C-alpha cells in the first residue's frame with residue numbers, strides 16, 4: 001500500500017529534475033563541494049562516464065534533498081594527453097576549492113594526478129585506471145573504484161587451459177595500461193603450463209599499415225590463439241585489420257581482456273560484427289530492476305548529451321561504476337561536510353600555477369576515510385572500497401555473436417570456470433573442463449574448438465635425413481617412383497614420429513634419403529651424420545651409434561635402445577700363468593706366521609718329551625731329531 005505513492009513521488013521528482021539542472025551550481029542553500037572530473041571526453045568511455053556522472057548527481061540529490069552539501073562538478077577534457085590531464089588538475093586545484101578528483105581516465109594520466117593528490121591530500125577516485133602498477137600503497141590518496149587488471153589474469157589462464165591450448169600470443173598496446181598487466185598475465189599462464197612464444201607490442205599511434213604488418217607476422221607463426229589487451233579504439237582497428245587479413249576465420253581464437261569486453265555493448269556495431277567469435281572476460285553485473293529503469297533514463301540522457309550519435313545502447317559497466325562512484329563520493333561528502341575556517345583564502349591565489357603554492361586540503365584524510373568506509377549496494381553490484389579498490393568479484397565470459405554477445409559462463413576465485421553462477425562457490429569436479437561452459441561460436445562461424453596451432457603457410461619443413469640400415473628393422477627407406485616422396489619405416493622412424501606427435505606445436509617434416517653405394521659400412525654412417533653438420537639435414541634418424549668423434553659434429557639424443565653388445569675388457573694374463581698362484585689365498589705375513597707357529601709347536605712338544613725323559617728325543621742334534629720335531633708339530637696337537 002505504501003509503495004505506490006512513493007514510487008509516484010520518485011517519478012515526479014525525476015521528471016521535475018530535468019537534465020542540466022544538476023550542473024546549476026546556484027541551486028539551494030547547500031554548501032558547494034567542488035569536484036574535478038578529468039576525462040577524455042572525446043572517447044567512448046569518456047562520453048559514457050560523463051553522462052553517468054551527471055545523471056548520478058541528479059539522481060542522488062533528487063533522493064537526498066535535505067543534504068547540506070552538494071557536489072559541484074568541474075569537467076575537464078584531457079584530450080587523451082597526459083600533459084593536458086595534469087595541467088587540468090593543477091588548474092582545478094588552483095581555481096576551486098577542490099575536495100576530490102574523479103578520474104583521470106587513463107592509467108598514465110593517473111600516475112601524475114595521484115601524485116598531486118598525494119601532496120595536496122585530495123582523494124583521486126578513478127574508475128577506469130586499471131594498471132596494477134598504480135597502487136594505493138605508495139599513493140595513499142589514490143582510490144580505484146574498479147578492479148586492477150591483474151584480477152582477471154587467472155580467469156584468462158583458466159579459459160586457455162579449459163580449451164586445451166598450449167601456446168598463446170599476447171597482443172598489447174605499448175602504454176602504461178597495456179604493459180601493466182603483462183607480468184601478471186604471463187606468470188598466470190606459466191602456472192597453467194601455457195607457453196607464450198611471442199608478444200606483439202603495438203605502438204599506440206599504430207596506423208593501419210603497421211597493424212597489418214604485425215598481423216601478417218602473427219600469421220606466419222604457428223600459434224592461433226591471441227590474447228588482446230588494448231584500448232577500444234585500437235582493438236577496433238586491430239579486429240578490422242584482422243578480418244581483412246583473414247585472421248577472423250576458422251581455426252583462430254581470440255580473447256580480449258575486460259578493457260574492451262566491459263564496453264562491448266557500446267562499441268559500434270560494425271566493430272562488433274568483425275569481432276564475431278571473440279571471447280571476452282568482463283566484470284559481472286547482477287541483473288536488477290533498478291538497472292533496467294536506470295538504463296532507460298541513461299539512454300535518454302546520453303542522446304541529449306550526444307545528439308549526433310546513433311542511439312545504440314551504450315551503457316556499459318564503466319558507466320555503472322561511474323554512477324556508483326558519484327554516489328559514494330556524495331555520501332562521503334555529506335558525512336565529512338565542507339571544511340570551514342582554516343584555508344578559505346589561500347585558495348584564491350590566482351596567479352600561481354606552480355604546485356608549490358597548492359594548499360593542502362584540510363578535509364582530505366577525513367574524506368578519504370569516508371569514501372573508503374562507505375559500503376553500499378550500488379547499481380553495478382556491491383560497492384566496497386575498503387582495500388582502496390573494489391573486491392574481486394565474479395567475471396563473466398562472453399562470446400561476441402552477431403551484433404551482440406552471448407554468455408558462455410562465469411569465473412570466480414572460489415569455483416573457477418562454470419556455466420552457471422553458483423553463489424555458494426560449490427562446484428562439481430573437473431574445474432578446468434570445457435564441458436562446463438556453454439558452446440562457443442568461434443571465428444568463421446565454426447563450432448569446432450580451435451586446436452590453437454596451425455601449420456604456418458610460410459613455415460619451413462624440418463629436413464630429416466634417413467638412411468637404409470643393414471638391419472631394416474631399425475630403418476628402411478623407400479622412394480615413391482611417381483611422386484618422388486621418400487618415406488621411411490622401422491623402429492627408429494616410429495620413435496621419431498612419436499616424439500613429433502608429442503610436441504605441443506605443429507612441426508612438418510620431410511624425409512631425405514641418404515644414398516651411397518655401400519650403406520653398410522661405418523664410413524658411410526660417418527658421412528651420413530656429417531650431412532647434419534653441413535646443414536643438408538636438420539636432423540638425422542637411424543640406428544646411429546653414439547661415438548666420441550661423431551659427437552664433435554652433432555648432438556645425440558639419449559640412446560633409445562640397448563645395442564645388445566657386451567663389453568670385452570682385456571684381463572692381465574700373468575695372473576693365470578703365475579706358478580705361485582696357490583699362495584694367493586693367504587698374505588705373505590700370514591704364511592710366515594703359520595710357518596713360525598708350526599715350528600714353535602714342534603719345538604715345544606719336543607722339549608716336553610725331552611724333559612719327560614723320552615729316549616727317542618735324546619741324543620745329538622741330527623736330521624732324525626728335526627724329523628721328530630716336525631712329526632710332533634703335526635700330530636701332537638690332538
Ligand SMILES: *[C@@H]1O[C@H](CO)[C@@H](O)[C@H](O)[C@H]1NC(C)=O
Pocket residue numbers: 020021024025026027028
Ligand atoms: C540555476 O538556478 C537559478 C535559481 O534557481 C535559475 O535562475 C537559473 O536559471 C538556473 N540555471 C540553469 C542553467 O538552470
Ligand SMILES: *[C@@H]1O[C@H](CO)[C@@H](O)[C@H](O)[C@H]1NC(C)=O
Pocket residue numbers: 066067068
Ligand atoms: C533528511 O531527511 C530525512 C527524512 O526525510 C532524515 O531522516 C534525515 O536525517 C535528514 N537529513 C538531514 C541532513 O537533514
Ligand SMILES: *[C@@H]1O[C@H](CO)[C@@H](O)[C@H](O)[C@H]1NC(C)=O
Pocket residue numbers: 115118119138139140
Ligand atoms: C604520498 O604521501 C605520503 C605521505 O602523505 C608519503 O609518505 C609518500 O611518500 C607519498 N608518495 C609519493 C609517491 O609522493
Ligand SMILES: *[C@@H]1O[C@H](CO)[C@@H](O)[C@H](O)[C@H]1NC(C)=O
Pocket residue numbers: 132133134135136147148149150151389391392
Ligand atoms: C590487484 O588486484 C588483486 C586482486 O584484487 C590484488 O590481489 C592485488 O593486490 C592488486 N594489485 C594492486 C597493485 O593493487
Ligand SMILES: *[C@@H]1O[C@H](CO)[C@@H](O)[C@H](O)[C@H]1NC(C)=O
Pocket residue numbers: 349350351
Ligand atoms: C597577478 O599578476 C598580476 C600581473 O601579472 C599582478 O598585477 C597581480 O597583482 C597578481 N595578483 C596576485 C594576487 O598576486
Ligand SMILES: *[C@@H]1O[C@H](CO)[C@@H](O)[C@H](O)[C@H]1NC(C)=O
Pocket residue numbers: 482483484
Ligand atoms: C625425382 O628425383 C630425382 C632426383 O632426386 C629427379 O631426377 C627426378 O626428376 C625426380 N622425379 C620427379 C617425378 O620429380
Ligand SMILES: *[C@@H]1O[C@H](CO)[C@@H](O)[C@H](O)[C@H]1NC(C)=O
Pocket residue numbers: 523526530549550553
Ligand atoms: C671417427 O673416427 C673413425 C675412425 O675411428 C673415422 O673413420 C671417422 O671418419 C671419424 N668420424 C668423423 C666424423 O670424424
